[in-house]
């Protein structure tokens with residue numbers, strides 16, 4: 001392969017070539033940067049780009065390898081990081097104008113772990129402001145477009161991360177998922193997106209949206225690459241009080257083992273009604289594939305699951321209204337001068353936040369206010385507990401739960417911006433795993449007949465079942481043989 005085409009390869013493929021010293025990390029970085037130059041004007045997947053530093057670091061990786069150093073399989077692999085993850089000295093906007101010139105004085109653990117493995121950061125990817133959204137249209141830096149069809153959204157909030165991976169701008173990106181923001185855009189862009197169990201990956205250095213749900217995870221073009229990245233970023237971190245102590249299993253060793261006898265539960269409440277026919281068709285086809293591979297498929301009821309959206313859109317605004325109180329014009333970020341402190345605070349927030357963020361702050365403040373707290377926030381917490389229990393009961397019967405990742409394929413830019421409730425409905429299949437604290441992954445399972453756009457198949461496991469979930473995803477991926485090349489053309 002000519003070195004100019006290296007951008008087409010997965011991280012695992014690049015890793016083999018780098019280890020054999022058949023290609024240089026600097027060449028890989030240059031190839032990816034050329035691809036970004038070509039595709040970025042149309043896609044707008046990045047908020048900031050750091051290509052020059054990536055090439056420099058790549059050359060150092062090459063020197064060390066030439067000197068016989070034993071390096072990580074990720075050394076010299078280009079990555080993109082969602083711009084809500086703090087990178088020391090590199091602008092981190094969270095997609096918001098209120099942080100337009102914010103350069104964090106410290107690194108998020110996910111990033112420092114990846115940097116220590118010597119991955120090459122090529123840029124910070126676009127997202128809905130503060131990760132609030134399902135289409136990337138709420139970014140303060142313009143929408144990202146879907147590489148399969150640029151009149152469509154890439155999904156959100158990690159839309160830039162998904163589009164960048166699908167288009168070949170990076171083999172790996174890191175997203176965050178509070179209610180589906182890794183899995184939903186992965187589904188709409190035809191890539192793999194994994195949301196780890198809450199507490200598996202450190203939240204230290206993630207700009208907080210809803211702290212009881214936020215998790216970072218990998219977005220890649222193959223299940224093996226997702227496992228490779230998860231291996232690096234999942235560890236106990238004393239700087240995150242919700243980090244789960246103890247060692248993590250080896251996510252790679254189970255890949256390739258058969259799934260014979262594995263029990264898959266189709267969530268009855270989320271398996272077809274109101275969904276696009278082409279999505280349902282691909283979903284059903286994948287269930288047949290499971291059977292062919294020797295897995296069993298049965299229908300499982302998770303009665304509370306349809307209340308997930310209701311609970312989520314009370315709990316997350318409540319947490320966000322508290323988390324976002326820190327953007328007051330006095331500590332960091334934007335400051336709009338006004339005669340007194342309160343007026344400065346008001347003017348800064350008025351100018352710095354976009355419409356969706358304001359909507360959620362208002363909603364959150366309302367549901368937490370005295371007199372309404374029990375009725376709204378209290379009820380939502382009860383629903384969340386019920387979902388946790390129903391998931392536990394379901395996982396007593398089956399090993400993994402499956403649903404389509406999203407009810408439809410990628411929708412048109414502008415199609416849902418006028419109706420927030422329509423937008424929120426996108427998350428119906430992804431939110432439950434966040435509320436239950438489970439892990440979930442979306443893998444591409446084909447193209448929908450009506451529009452030729454990618455469909456995602458979601459697999460969820462109980463807490464800490466990533467290894468089993470990845471094993472199933474790997475087996476299905478091999479059988480499905482999804483072709484994502486159209487997004488790379």
Ligand code: GLN
Pocket residue numbers: 131132133134156157176177178179180181182209316427
């Ligand atoms: N789309 C959901 C929301 O708008 C999920 C966002 C996320 O996971 N960060 O809140």
